[in-house]
Amino acid sequence: MLTLLFDGIAYGMLLFVLSLGLAVTMGLMNFINLAHGAFAMAGGYVLVVLMQRAGWPFLACLPAAFIVCALIGALLERTLYRPMYGKPHLDQVLFSIGLTFMAVAAVDYVMGSSQVNVQTPEWLRGRFEFGSGALTLGMGAYRLFIVAICVALALGLQAILSGTRFGSRLRAAVDDPRVAAGLGIPVNRVFLLTFAFGSGLAGLGGALGVDILGLDPSFPFKFMVYFLIVCAVGGTSSITGPLVAALVLGIADVFGKYYVPKLGGFIVYVLMIAILLWRPQGLFSREGGK
Amino acid sequence: MSSGDLSKRLLAPSRWRAWEIALWVLIWAMPFAMPQYAALINEIAILALFAISLDIVLGYAGIVSLGHAAFFGAGAYGAALFAKHVMPDPLVGLLVGTVLGAVLGALTSPMIVRGTDLTRLMVTMGIALVLLELANKFDNITGGADGLQGVVMGPLLGTFEFDLAARTASFYSLAVLFIVFLLLRRLVHSPFGVSLQALRDNRLRLASVGMSVNRRLAVAYTVGAAFAGTAGALLAQTTGFASLDVLEFHRSADVMLALVIGGVGWLWGGIAGAIAFKVLHDVLSAFTPQYWTFWIGLFLVVLMLVGRERLLRPWTWFGRGDRND
Numbered sequence A: 001m002l003t004l005l006f007d008g009i010a011y012g013m014l015l016f017v018l019s020l021g022l023a024v025t026m027g028l029m030n031f032i033n034l035a036h037g038a039f040a041m042a043g044g045y046v047l048v049v050l051m052q053r054a055g056w057p058f059l060a061c062l063p064a065a066f067i068v069c070a071l072i073g074a075l076l077e078r079t080l081y082r083p084m085y086g087k088p089h090l091d092q093v094l095f096s097i098g099l100t101f102m103a104v105a106a107v108d109y110v111m112g113s114s115q116v117n118v119q120t121p122e123w124l125r126g127r128f129e130f131g132s133g134a135l136t137l138g139m140g141a142y143r144l145f146i147v148a149i150c151v152a153l154a155l156g157l158q159a160i161l162s163g164t165r166f167g168s169r170l171r172a173a174v175d176d177p178r179v180a181a182g183l184g185i186p187v188n189r190v191f192l193l194t195f196a197f198g199s200g201l202a203g204l205g206g207a208l209g210v211d212i213l214g215l216d217p218s219f220p221f222k223f224m225v226y227f228l229i230v231c232a233v234g235g236t237s238s239i240t241g242p243l244v245a246a247l248v249l250g251i252a253d254v255f256g257k258y259y260v261p262k263l264g265g266f267i268v269y270v271l272m273i274a275i276l277l278w279r280p281q282g283l284f285s286r287e288g289g290k
Numbered sequence B: 001m002s003s004g005d006l007s008k009r010l011l012a013p014s015r016w017r018a019w020e021i022a023l024w025v026l027i028w029a030m031p032f033a034m035p036q037y038a039a040l041i042n043e044i045a046i047l048a049l050f051a052i053s054l055d056i057v058l059g060y061a062g063i064v065s066l067g068h069a070a071f072f073g074a075g076a077y078g079a080a081l082f083a084k085h086v087m088p089d090p091l092v093g094l095l096v097g098t099v100l101g102a103v104l105g106a107l108t109s110p111m112i113v114r115g116t117d118l119t120r121l122m123v124t125m126g127i128a129l130v131l132l133e134l135a136n137k138f139d140n141i142t143g144g145a146d147g148l149q150g151v152v153m154g155p156l157l158g159t160f161e162f163d164l165a166a167r168t169a170s171f172y173s174l175a176v177l178f179i180v181f182l183l184l185r186r187l188v189h190s191p192f193g194v195s196l197q198a199l200r201d202n203r204l205r206l207a208s209v210g211m212s213v214n215r216r217l218a219v220a221y222t223v224g225a226a227f228a229g230t231a232g233a234l235l236a237q238t239t240g241f242a243s244l245d246v247l248e249f250h251r252s253a254d255v256m257l258a259l260v261i262g263g264v265g266w267l268w269g270g271i272a273g274a275i276a277f278k279v280l281h282d283v284l285s286a287f288t289p290q291y292w293t294f295w296i297g298l299f300l301v302v303l304m305l306v307g308r309e310r311l312l313r314p315w316t317w318f319g320r321g322d323r324n325d
Helices: A002-029 A036-052 A058-084 A089-111 A141-163 A165-175 A177-182 A187-213 A219-234 A240-259 A266-278 B003-014 B018-033 B035-060 B069-085 B090-112 B117-137 B167-188 B191-201 B203-209 B213-239 B249-262 B267-287 B292-306
Strands: A127-130 A137-140
Touching (some): A002 A036, A002 A137, A002 A141, A002 A165, A002 A219, A036 A058, A036 A089, A036 A187, A036 A219, A058 A089, A058 B292, A089 B117, A089 B249, A127 A141, A137 A141, A141 A165, A141 A187, A165 A177, A177 A187, A219 A240, A219 A266, A219 B117, A266 B090, A266 B117, B018 B035, B018 B167, B018 B267, B035 B167, B035 B191, B035 B249, B069 B117, B090 B117, B117 B249, B167 B191, B167 B213, B167 B267, B191 B213, B203 B213, B249 B267, B267 B292
16 A cells, blocks of 8 residues: 555656656747657667666766757757747647657667666665555665655755746746746746756656656657646646646556556546646646636 | 628638539549549548548637547447447448537537646547547457457448448448538538637637637537547448547547648648548558658648648748738
8 A cells, every 4th residue: 555655656756757847848838749758758768778788877877868858858949849839739739749750750760669678776676665564665766766866856946946046037937928038038048948958857757767667669659648647737837736746647547557457547537637627727827827 | 892792702712612513523533433442532531521520620619639539439439339239220320420429529528618728638638548448448348459340231221232342431431521521511601610710710809799609619529529420430330340449549640630731720621631641641651661650740840840821822832921821
């Protein structure tokens, strides 16, 4: 029971890191980016290639995945995404589906279509057990590692958002880009940095998730729904919203798949529809937002 | 301008043009001229019908839906199960599929009238996913991942047997497509259809004129769902098979691509898009069987970057393009 809860939390934390970039770009640019999963996939493959072909240690691969994805994100933002900001949502949806198609086919071509695995280092393979009976809490070391990284990231991001100059600029740009630009905030550069950072986070999440989520070229489509659920349910105006949504989603998914495996994602989808019917703008958005 | 001129101008788009009649004659000539491609013609007709039904939702009512496969799947399973357990007559089965799509659309339409584009996107996609999970769960009824087999259709109108070369199927699907096209053509040029387009362009203004926005959206969504059900029923009947594939996400995405390639917001867009999409698919997958999605993706990205409304207006391809549309 507690073990399941812990697994759910770890899964939710992973989803949080994966979707945070999407939530921020969605809130910031009002851009529906279905290709977000492609960045996560790229991060996963960076990890796999560096570890298996170049022999890098696991811990060095994680920042590498972040940096590579952030660079790809920055490049794409500059060249492809920027002209799409003002377009209707339908165009954005199709554009990003097209990008995802390309990414999936390209990865399939380069890396092969089979699922890849990585060998996590020795010190992450252990397992701790506490308590007994129904209250047994078993924590895999790797999941514990993920939770630790994600908590640190969430705290760090919260600190950046609320404490630094860049954070306040970002919040201003999210609230109202026109007024923010009028006040002399370089909104375009804030967009670029945020997009790159969000893509980097997705890459990091993808790299962390190889062991738990699995990795194959269909990854962006398989998890697209989950990222979008996190953003739609959590709202896009804060970090707390996506965090809570990701945790709820992770826990509901793990419990659902454990107790009623045949229903698969059914519970999650019904839960999402119910929440969106109740609060169409997301759980934590301020009334009257975008 | 006198009132006579005005009414003539308002009615002008609803008149049949010569090229429309010519195109339909050409389309009807296809299965006669190329019986060896009957199966492909059948597929194209079904996809075109599906795309037209999405056009009502997306192009006319402006609802971005990524879950239109829900109704397609409902119609397909409905028609297949009806043929298997109740009676094998195709026309009654078609009606069952259509009604099923309509009922499902009517039931889910209250969910899509609220919220933002993102909310609608998620809810429509969620509905399709929920149906997919249900179809997978109740595999004693739907056959689950193996698909529903043993669907035997009776002869069409009591005389025409469905043959392996799909000749009957191609005429059947084309006839249904033609009838639905006529119905929807009437619908989109009716005052209701015009009010839908007004709603798509400016919801606030329509509401302040005193029209019920939500009811119109719900009706449009239901109509789109009903004919998506028809398309699904056609597929199940002409292939004698229904599987989880009819509810998958890629169905919703494919039909949207087809519609966008053909052009959103006019009924011919669905037909043109279905032809272009299927031909593109066949050519590309003959060229690179495994990676054809890459080229579809590239095509989409470029199309969106240059602006999809330009595809059908070749004279705007060169030069800066006017920005006042």
